[in-house]
Amino acid sequence: MVTIGIDLGGTKIAAGVVDESGKILSHCQRRTGAERPYQQVIEDMAGTALDAVKKAGLTLSDVESIGVGVPGFFDKKTGVVVFCTNLGWHDVPLRAEMRKYIDLPLHGDNDATVAGFGEAIVGVSRDVDTSVFLTLGTGLGSGIVINGKIWSGAHSVGAELGHLMYQHDGILCTCGARGCLERYASATALVRIGHEAAQRHPESVLCGVMEEQWSAKTVIDAAKLGDIAAREAFDEYTTHLANGIITIISFLDPDLIVLGGGVSRAGEYLLEPVRRKVAAGKFFKTLPAGEIVIAALGNEAGIIGAAMLHRG
Numbered sequence: 001m002v003t004i005g006i007d008l009g010g011t012k013i014a015a016g017v018v019d020e021s022g023k024i025l026s027h028c029q030r031r032t033g034a035e036r037p038y039q040q041v042i043e044d045m046a047g048t049a050l051d052a053v054k055k056a057g058l059t060l061s062d063v064e065s066i067g068v069g070v071p072g073f074f075d076k077k078t079g080v081v082v083f084c085t086n087l088g089w090h091d092v093p094l095r096a097e098m099r100k101y102i103d104l105p106l107h108g109d110n111d112a113t114v115a116g117f118g119e120a121i122v123g124v125s126r127d128v129d130t131s132v133f134l135t136l137g138t139g140l141g142s143g144i145v146i147n148g149k150i151w152s153g154a155h156s157v158g159a160e161l162g163h164l165m166y167q168h169d170g171i172l173c174t175c176g177a178r179g180c181l182e183r184y185a186s187a188t189a190l191v192r193i194g195h196e197a198a199q200r201h202p203e204s205v206l207c208g209v210m211e212e213q214w215s216a217k218t219v220i221d222a223a224k225l226g227d228i229a230a231r232e233a234f235d236e237y238t239t240h241l242a243n244g245i246i247t248i249i250s251f252l253d254p255d256l257i258v259l260g261g262g263v264s265r266a267g268e269y270l271l272e273p274v275r276r277k278v279a280a281g282k283f284f285k286t287l288p289a290g291e292i293v294i295a296a297l298g299n300e301a302g303i304i305g306a307a308m309l310h311r312g
Helices: 038-055 094-098 111-122 187-200 216-224 228-252 262-266 268-281 300-307
Strands: 002-008 012-018 024-031 063-070 073-075 080-084 089-092 106-110 130-136 140-146 256-260 291-294
Touching (some): 012 300, 024 038, 024 300, 063 111, 111 256, 130 228, 130 262, 187 216, 187 262, 228 268
Parallel strands (some): 002 063, 256 291
Antiparallel strands (some): 002 012
């Protein structure tokens, strides 16, 4: 038997048919059209999944279940998306609505948790007992896997590490609170920090970058070339990220901390300062701590992890 994994994003719906080993047999995608009513989006989710099944040369009788990663909070008991800010969803009956088109068991979870689960099944953290996945993108998503199972706490919100209270009365977060870690350690945060550094250094190449061209990559590329403002910004950013990881290590002591998302594409340029700062700042200086690595699956992690949710 195979399973279907759906990665629901603000701009695209990606669906794939995945075998028991975690291999994607086929892949299809459509535009999300987040401005539309949720009924239309879910109909397209089902359509994308059916396209993938057909592309794989299979029928629904070959499929065991569907898994969905959503950029929000999914109630596993009711099958309802309680809220999903990027799509403007509140109390959307995803499981019931999907069954109008595909009558199969449906599992769901937060998209970052799902991606972390994918890495734990067939990716970089597949051989460890405890892993923490951090996606460094527009926000800071996360997923925790312990002994092959997703851990999200008693009320399914335990892995929201991007909303750890990092700085009292700090920068306003999209969640409404102030000082959340994602305001300091996401790709969006690196852009903000880069802007601030450029204002201190009018000679910086960053000062000549058009507003619409700014991204985390803009700052990282300039830092690699030795630009003083970009280097200051990246140093500040990696300090924030390292501090967040130190908190995670002190609380959970995982075998592995996996970095994904746009900023992680910096690879070793990101890993070196973060590893160094974590080693210097962790509480138990003489004891080992979980290794910090870059995710391996890229965009496939969401589909694979979603398809494997029946295991987690």
